[in-house]
Each structure stands twice: as structure tokens, then as C-alpha cells.
Amino acid sequence: MSSHWLSIYALVGMFVLATVLPINMGVIAFVGAFLVGTLVAGMNAKAIMGGFPADLFLTLVGITYLFALAQNNGTIDWLVRLAVRAVRGRIAAIPWIMFFIAALLTSVGAVSPAAVAIIAPIALGFAAKYGISPLLMGLMVVHGAQGGGFSPISIYGGITNKIVAKAGLPLNEMATMMASLGVNLAVATLLFFMFGGTKLLRQKADAHGTVPAVGRVAHGQGGAQVYGDAEGESFGEERRTRTPDSDSLMDAASSTPAEAGSRVYQMATVLGLVALAVLTLFFKQDIGFVSITIGLVLTLMAPNLQKRALGQVSWPEIMLIVGVSTYVGVMEKMGTIDFVGHSVAGLTSPLMAALLLCFVGAVVSAFASSTAVLGSLIPLAVPFLQGDAAVGAIGFIAAMAVSSTIVDVSPFSTNGALVLANAKGVDRDVFFRQLMMYGAIVTILAPVVVWLLFVVL
Structure with missing residues (x-):
């Protein structure tokens, strides 16, 4: 057996082990990089560490630290209340408000499970109160979180853009985001519109936040297991800082968060997020250094309020990403990436190879970490994204990004499990089957659709 196949089998084994057992895949990947690098490739420790993504590490630390500050000082709760106030009793607007808030959170640096953990309890509480389909509301939150996930200053966007740049491929940050x-x-x-949106358009809450035609729905029991998605480790603190459910649509607009900084401090946080976007998008400054700098300024304004922030940095998520990236670096130095690319190109056309990789990304991400999939599959695609018969790199990266994240609605993924755990007034077994069926449909259809849209057309 060649060294290339040994390294590939080791990578597959990492995915399986991290899916079956609650072990951070980054830990496994670091050990794999050490064992494969030394025993199979004959590399020393310095050569193995050459694949450690220091710039990506700084980016992840910076943006998750900045998001933790925004959560702790009440800025996130404040923005949610402002958005709910804008609804003004329009029931049909509630799912869309939740969609766009979740998208906003991930677009400015929240990991997707953290955004869902914050918004899902609020959204599903509204669903139970106003007779909105809990399946609709839960899926709107998850798709919102995934929709904002590839902005240039987000976790997914930062990872993908740095991987693409490192591989020497054409980079269009806005294309992937859009x-x-x-x-x-x-x-x-x-x-x-499939789950009752037309009916919601005809409903409106009165001044007391009630809808005469819709009765109250009894709250169900909580407590579904969060399954073995390694990404789920990254939002432990955020799960403990969820905003409580509101009894009324109007009350939600005027409720006071349990822990919030002054309005001036919250405005400063919003300005900091805007500055981050401007400096990184228009002035091409490093997102890691800029986010940490803004975070330090906010910390100096209220150091005691921010004591928890460093502990809320998504260290398990960061461990996962840099571990997988280090292992992929070992595979690159071994020549495995080129070997796989040429092998796939020899078996089928570049178009079919792109479709196969989109399917692999979707299936693996439905059960394991989307970030790990992006970090390992994009480098594998490099050989057939170059040359005369190559697939368009920008379109393929967009297709891979979407197909590897949109499947996180699965109840076996952290986002789907959070929706299941927070649903109220539902039969959990039935709701689980609904999420599982929807996740299966998305896993099968999404790769084909995005492949046709972004690669073929």
C-alpha cells in the first residue's frame, strides 16, 4: 500500500472516529499528522509544524473573541430587541426577522451553532405563542445562520478564503458569500410558503401581543441530545447565555437583558463591527489583527465586564480547524493532494469529479464538522481546478461551500439538534423524523442543484 493511500485512509478514519465518539477531530488530526508525517513520510517535527496555519489561527481567535465581547455586553440582545420591535405585530415577519438576525450573527464572526443556540429558543418560543410551524421557524433560523456564514469576516468565510488563497486558486470572496x-x-x-406563510400574512398581533384567531400552544418538554458534530463543542458558553423566551411579541421589544452594558458601550461595539468590515473589505487589512485590536479597545472600555470573553473563544473549534489544516499540510508535502487530483481526473471528467466532491462534502457534513470538510476537500480539488479542461474554481468553491454547510439542518448536526431541543408543543419523535427527512432531502438534492448552478452553468 502506498504512502498516499495510507494518509487518505487515516483521514477517513479521523472523520469516522470524530463522528462516532465525542472527540475533537483536531486532536485526532494533530496525532495523525505526527504519526503519518514521521512513520510514513519520514518528516521531522519542524517540517510537520510547517503546515500549521498561523494566520488562520489568529483569524479564528480574533473574530470569536470579538463576538464573545458583543454577546457579554448585551449588544446581541439589544439588536434582537430592535429587530423584534420593527415587526410591529406582523406575525409573518417573525420568521424572517429570525432568519436575518441569525445571518447577521454568523456574518460578523459567530460560529453557526452559537448563533442558532442564541436565536433558536427565542424563535421557537414565538412559534409556540403565535401558531407558527416550529419546523418552519427552526429551519429559518438554521438557514439564516448558514446564509450569513461566508461573509469575508465570518468563520466559514475566513477559513475558505485562506484555504483558497493558500492553494493559489482564483479568489472571489463576495461570490462565495452571495x-x-x-x-x-x-x-x-x-x-x-410550504409551511403556512400565506396564512401568517393574514395575521397580526394586537397591542397586547395576542392573536385572536390563534390559541396558545402548550410548551413541550425540553432536552434532546446534541449529537456528535465536533462543531458543537465550540459554543458551550453561548448556550448558557441564551435569551429567555418572551411571553409577548410586544414585551420582547421592551424586555431588559439580564446582563447588558451601557447603550454607549453597545453602540461602540456596533461601530467596532462596522470598522472591522470596512478595514478588512476595503483596506485589505488582516482580519485577525484588526478584530483583536477592536476587541482590545472594547475590553479597555469595560475590563471587568469582559473577564469571561477569552474563555468564550471557540477553542475546540479552533483546535479542530488548525489540526485538520496541519494534517492536510502533511498530505500536501507528501504529494497526496496531487495524487488524488490526478487519480480523480483519470477516472472521470472534471465536472463529474466536482459533483462527487460536493456529494462527499454534503454527506460528511450532515454528521460531522463542516469546517473540517472545507479544510480537507478544497485542497483535494486543486489539480482538476487547473489546466485547460479545468472546472471554474470560483464556481466550484461556491458549490462546495454551500453543499458542505446547508446540510446542517440534519438532527445529527449540532444546529438541527438545537432546533429539536428547543421546539415547544411538538411530538419530539415526529419532529425528529421531520428534521431527519428534510436533512436527507437536502443532502441528496443540494449538491446537484449547486453543482448545476455554479459549476455547469
Whole structure:
């Protein structure tokens, strides 16, 4: 057996082990990089560490730290209340408000499970109160979180853009972002009308936040297991800082969060997020250094309020990403990436190879970590994204990004499990089957659709 196949089998084994057992895949990947690098490739420790993505590490630390500050000082709760106030009793607007808030959170640096953990309890509480389909509301939150996930200053966007740049491929940050937002927005629109959106358009809450034609729905029991998605480790603190459910649509607009900084401090946080976007998008400054700098300024304004922030940095998520990236670096130095690319190109056309990789990304991400999939599959695609018969790199990256994240609606993924755990007034077994069926449909159809849209057309 060649060294290339040994390294590939080791990578597959990492995915399986991290899916079956609650072990961070980054830990496994670091050990794999050490064992494969030394025993199979004959590399020393310095050569193995050469694949450690220091710039990506700084980016992840910076943006998750900045998001933790925004959560702790009440800025996120404040923005949610402002958005709910804008509804003014329009029931049909509630799912869309939740969609766009979740998208906003991930677009400015929240990991997707953290955004869902914050918004899902609020959204599903509204669903139970106003007779909105809990399946619709839960899916709107998840698709919103995924829709905003590829902005240039987000976790997914930062990872993908750095991997693409490192591979020497053409980079169009806005194309990937708009592809993810567009597909998820289109799916959300379809779901809205499939699950009662037309009926909601005819309803409006009165001044007391009640809808005469809709009775109250009893709250169900909580407590579904969050399954073995390694990404789920990254939002432990955020799960403990969820905003409580509101009894009334109008009350939600005026409720006071349990822990919030002054309005001036919250405005400063919003300005900091805007500055991050401007400096990184228009002035091409490093997102890691800029986000940490803004975070330090906010911390100096209220150091005691921010004591928890460093502990809320998504260290398990960061461990996962840099571990997988280090292992992929070992595979690159071994020549395995080129070997796989040429092997796939020899078996089938570049178009079919792109479709196969989109399917692999979707299936693996439905059960394991989307970030790990992006970090390992994009480098594998490099050989057939180059040359005269190559697939368009920008379109393929957009297709891979969407197909590897849109499947996180699965109840076996952290986002889907959070929706299941927070649903109220439902039969959990039935709701689980609904999520599982929807996740299966998305896993099968999404790769084909995005492949046709972004690669073939």
C-alpha cells in the first residue's frame, strides 16, 4: 500500500472516529499528522509544524473573541430587541426577522451553532405563542445562520478564503458569500410558503401581543441530545447565555437583558463591527489583527465586564480547524493532494469529479464538522481546478461551500439538534423524523442543484 493511500485512509478514519465518539477531530488530526508525517513520510517535527496555519489561527481567535465581547455586553440582545420591535405585530415577519438576525450573527464572526443556540429558543418560543410551524421557524433560523456564514469576516468565510488563497486558486470572496446567502434565502422562501406563510400574512398581533384567531400552544418538554458534530463543542458558553423566551411579541421589544452594558458601550461595539468590515473589505487589512485590536479597545472600555470573553473563544473549534489544516499540510508535502487530483481526473471528467466532491462534502457534513470538510476537500480539488479542461474554481468553491454547510439542518448536526431541543408543543419523535427527512432531502438534492448552478452553468 502506498504512502498516499495510507494518509487518505487515516483521514477517513479521523472523520469516522470524530463522528462516532465525542472527540475533537483536531486532536485526532494533530496525532495523525505526527504519526503519518514521521512513520510514513519520514518528516521531522519542524517540517510537520510547517503546515500549521498561523494566520488562520489568529483569524479564528480574533473574530470569536470579538463576538464573545458583543454577546457579554448585551449588544446581541439589544439588536434582537430592535429587530423584534420593527415587526410591529406582523406575525409573518417573525420568521424572517429570525432568519436575518441569525445571518447577521454568523456574518460578523459567530460560529453557526452559537448563533442558532442564541436565536433558536427565542424563535421557537414565538412559534409556540403565535401558531407558527416550529419546523418552519427552526429551519429559518438554521438557514439564516448558514446564509450569513461566508461573509469575508465570518468563520466559514475566513477559513475558505485562506484555504483558497493558500492553494493559489482564483479568489472571489463576495461570490462565495452571495452564493450561500442566495441559496439559503431561496430555500427559506420556499419553506415559508410550504409551511403556512400565506396564512401568517393574514395575521397580526394586537397591542397586547395576542392573536385572536390563534390559541396558545402548550410548551413541550425540553432536552434532546446534541449529537456528535465536533462543531458543537465550540459554543458551550453561548448556550448558557441564551435569551429567555418572551411571553409577548410586544414585551420582547421592551424586555431588559439580564446582563447588558451601557447603550454607549453597545453602540461602540456596533461601530467596532462596522470598522472591522470596512478595514478588512476595503483596506485589505488582516482580519485577525484588526478584530483583536477592536476587541482590545472594547475590553479597555469595560475590563471587568469582559473577564469571561477569552474563555468564550471557540477553542475546540479552533483546535479542530488548525489540526485538520496541519494534517492536510502533511498530505500536501507528501504529494497526496496531487495524487488524488490526478487519480480523480483519470477516472472521470472534471465536472463529474466536482459533483462527487460536493456529494462527499454534503454527506460528511450532515454528521460531522463542516469546517473540517472545507479544510480537507478544497485542497483535494486543486489539480482538476487547473489546466485547460479545468472546472471554474470560483464556481466550484461556491458549490462546495454551500453543499458542505446547508446540510446542517440534519438532527445529527449540532444546529438541527438545537432546533429539536428547543421546539415547544411538538411530538419530539415526529419532529425528529421531520428534521431527519428534510436533512436527507437536502443532502441528496443540494449538491446537484449547486453543482448545476455554479459549476455547469
